[in-house]
Amino acid sequence: MAEPRKILLGEDELPSAWFNIVPSMPTKPDPYLHPQTREPVGPDALAPLFPMALIGQEVSTDEWVDIPGPVLDTYRLWRPTPLIRALDLERALGTPARIYYKYEGGSPAGSHKPNTAVPQAFYNKQEGISRLSTETGAGQWGSALAFACARFELECKVYMVRASYDGKPYRRSIMETWGASVIPSPSPETNAGRAVLDQDADSPGSLGIAISEAVEDAATREDTHYSLGSVLNHVLLHQTVIGLELKAQLEQVGVEPDVLVACVGGGSNFGGFAFPLLAEKLAGRRTTRVVAVEPTAAPTLTEGRFEYDLGDQAGMTPLMPMYTLGADFIPAPIHAGGLRYHGDSPLVSLLRKEDHIEAVAYPQSKIFEAAVQFARTEGILPAPEPAHAIRAVIDEALRCKEEGSAETIVFNLCGHGHFDLKAYEDYLSGNLLDV
Numbered sequence: 001m002a003e004p005r006k007i008l009l010g011e012d013e014l015p016s017a018w019f020n021i022v023p024s025m026p027t028k029p030d031p032y033l034h035p036q037t038r039e040p041v042g043p044d045a046l047a048p049l050f051p052m053a054l055i056g057q058e059v060s061t062d063e064w065v066d067i068p069g070p071v072l073d074t075y076r077l078w079r080p081t082p083l084i085r086a087l088d089l090e091r092a093l094g095t096p097a098r099i100y101y102k103y104e105g106g107s108p109a110g111s112h113k114p115n116t117a118v119p120q121a122f123y124n125k126q127e128g129i130s131r132l133s134t135e136t137g138a139g140q141w142g143s144a145l146a147f148a149c150a151r152f153e154l155e156c157k158v159y160m161v162r163a164s165y166d167g168k169p170y171r172r173s174i175m176e177t178w179g180a181s182v183i184p185s186p187s188p189e190t191n192a193g194r195a196v197l198d199q200d201a202d203s204p205g206s207l208g209i210a211i212s213e214a215v216e217d218a219a220t221r222e223d224t225h226y227s228l229g230s231v232l233n234h235v236l237l238h239q240t241v242i243g244l245e246l247k248a249q250l251e252q253v254g255v256e257p258d259v260l261v262a263c264v265g266g267g268s269n270f271g272g273f274a275f276p277l278l279a280e281k282l283a284g285r286r287t288t289r290v291v292a293v294e295p296t297a298a299p300t301l302t303e304g305r306f307e308y309d310l311g312d313q314a315g316m317t318p319l320m321p322m323y324t325l326g327a328d329f330i331p332a333p334i335h336a337g338g339l340r341y342h343g344d345s346p347l348v349s350l351l352r353k354e355d356h357i358e359a360v361a362y363p364q365s366k367i368f369e370a371a372v373q374f375a376r377t378e379g380i381l382p383a384p385e386p387a388h389a390i391r392a393v394i395d396e397a398l399r400c401k402e403e404g405s406a407e408t409i410v411f412n413l414c415g416h417g418h419f420d421l422k423a424y425e426d427y428l429s430g431n432l433l434d435v
């Protein structure tokens with residue numbers, strides 16, 4: 001039989017533990033610092049915001065962390081996810097390269113984000129919390145957390161960046177269907193929101209502002225914790241369920257990847273997808289190139305500085321050692337809302353700083369051209385964020401064509417674009433701007 005189009009795992013092959021890359025890293029990440037004292041923040045400082053289980057995972061040096069049973073039960077609704085050979089894209093490009101993608105768009109929220117929303121809701125519920133607050137940019141994280149809160153019967157409050165709140169009403173509807181309450185950010189409900197509105201009543205908002213509001217909400221309420229959908233170590237840890245499945249799937253068909261590609265906003269789908277294989281590269285057991293793709297509108301890894309910076313705009317979060325464009329940087333309103341963040345995962349940043357991974361940036365006109373080519377060949381309509389990865393994959397495949405090299409390129413298709421049709425409409429009608 002010919003090689004299968006879809007490489008599938010059985011439910012019994014779902015990973016039972018997440019993979020922590022820290023023990024494999026040649027240099028260990030520096031601690032988070034208190035924004036005023038610049039002393040390392042201890043667990044006590046984070047306890048008003050996060051359950052102890054997640055604080056423990058944030059600083060864990062164990063290589064494996066068991067996935068709790070109720071989390072596995074929920075994962076089974078859509079996991080394991082397929083690894084698919086992009087044969088028609090290969091043919092259209094006329095490339096000798098083999099292209100595969102791991103498809104995370106089949107989750108209830110349509111992206112990889114439930115992989116961490118579910119355990120975050122679970123651990124909070126287990127520690128007696130009844131309400132979670134969070135921010136959302138494009139709406140994907142808010143949707144994922146709303147879904148997870150519905151599963152574990154938690155209240156969910158979402159501060160949604162104003163520009164997306166106005167531009168993506170159906171994202172709000174899906175969150176409200178799962179029972180969340182959604183408010184545009186900046187909002188008049190928090191000090192952080194009021195401070196911005198005083199300056200600019202029509203502020204389009206930003207992820208940094210919305211994070212400040214959600215953190216303030218959680219810090220000022222006994223029953224509430226805060227939940228973050230990317231950047232932090234425990235989030236990337238949960239996402240490694242993607243890379244662990246990928247590794248098993250590649251082994252199943254005896255395929256050795258030459259290049260791994262994923263888009264980077266805060267780094268969670270990239271880290272989750274790449275870390276299990278990257279650890280083997282760090283150990284000298286493979287030579288795989290690992291490529292992070294970001295928008296030129298928020299070129300954190302390609303043009304930012306590596307330094308301690310805040311995770312939010314108002315200074316509610318610890319200082320983190322990462323590539324950053326500055327905590328008050330407000331990226332242009334590109335359609336890939338999930339990539340509009342000034343900072344990046346400290347783990348991904350350190351790996352980039354030490355040249356274990358590569359980074360490349362593209363303007364949005366180039367990424368939609370790739371998204372449309374993908375949709376017309378492979379069928380799936382990608383979200384604007386993974387379209388960045390697709391752009392880089394197509395360029396790598398065209399390089400292979402020029403060089404006549406039959407490399408294997410694997411990328412993470414971390415979400416579908418069914419809530420992003422305004423972006424496609426703009427592109428198809430010639431109204432998409434490079435900002």
Ligand SMILES: *Cc1c(COP(=O)(O)O)cnc(C)c1O
Nearest residue numbers: 230265266267268269338385415
């Ligand atoms: C949130 C999101 C991103 C960006 O976040 P990462 O943490 O960098 O993965 C990318 N793609 C999709 C589909 C998202 O929902």
